[in-house]
Amino acid sequence: MDPDPDAAKLVGLLADDARLAVVAALVLGATDIASVAAATGRSQTEVALAARRLGRGGLVRRDGAGLELRAEVFAAAARSAGEHRPPPEPLSADPAADAVLQAFVHEGRLTSIPAHRAKRLVVLDHLVRVFEPGVRYPEREVNALLAVWHPDTAALRRYLVDEGLLSRDAGVYWRSGGTVEV
Incomplete structure (x- = not known):
């Protein structure tokens, strides 16, 4: 496998039921084709084919009938995926x-x-x-706008009013504070 493992390739390797079962059995302590077959209920032939594919992908080391999961490959792929992720868009x-x-x-x-x-x-x-700013909103519309952000619209509405960001009178709200983009 590449020194810089691709998380998408690893997920692809594990997308097959037989290969996933082999990896699970190895994680749980199976050490050879026979013990993986016994743990998974699959035939030794099916286990051997899955192990061969996992070996080509770099996840399993084979030594005759012995199998060893290369767990470090998962950690390396996770690190690599994190390093290649673009930074989040700033919200402020x-x-x-x-x-x-x-x-x-x-x-x-x-x-x-x-x-x-x-x-x-x-x-x-x-x-x-x-x-x-300058627009009056009935409570129902305030709730609809806040529900997009969080289900507890009553708490958000109360906090916005208590902090002077929204004002209210007779069930009508309007913006009375906060940062305004110019």
């Missing part, structure tokens, strides 16, 4: 705010509402940008 120009947002926002959704007030303020300032 401020590095400190971006660090908070990266911790709490994943794929455009809020994973949790920060308990620490300073972090919560950073997140709320980010969320309030969905509301246009």
Whole structure:
């Protein structure tokens, strides 16, 4: 196998039921074709063919009938995949705010509402940008906009009002604070 293993190739090797069963049996302590066959309920021929393919892929070392899983290949592939991943798009120009947002926002959704007030303020300032300054929103529309971010719309709405980012009167809300992009 390459010195820089490809995680996608490893996943492809394990996408076959027989090969996956062989790897599982080796992880659980099987050491040869016969013990893998006994552990998986597969024929020795099927195990030998799967082991040969895993060997060509660099996951299994064969010594006659003996088999050894090269677990270090998984770790190397994971490291390599992490190194080649592009950095996430910044959510804020401020590095400190971006660090908070990266911790709490994943794929455009809020994973949790920060308990620490300073972090919560950073997140709320980010969320309030969905509301246009000068526009009045009925509560139902506020809930719909906040539900895109997190299912607990009542908590988000309450935090936004309590922190002065939204104001409300008679069930109508409007943006009254937060950073405005020019």
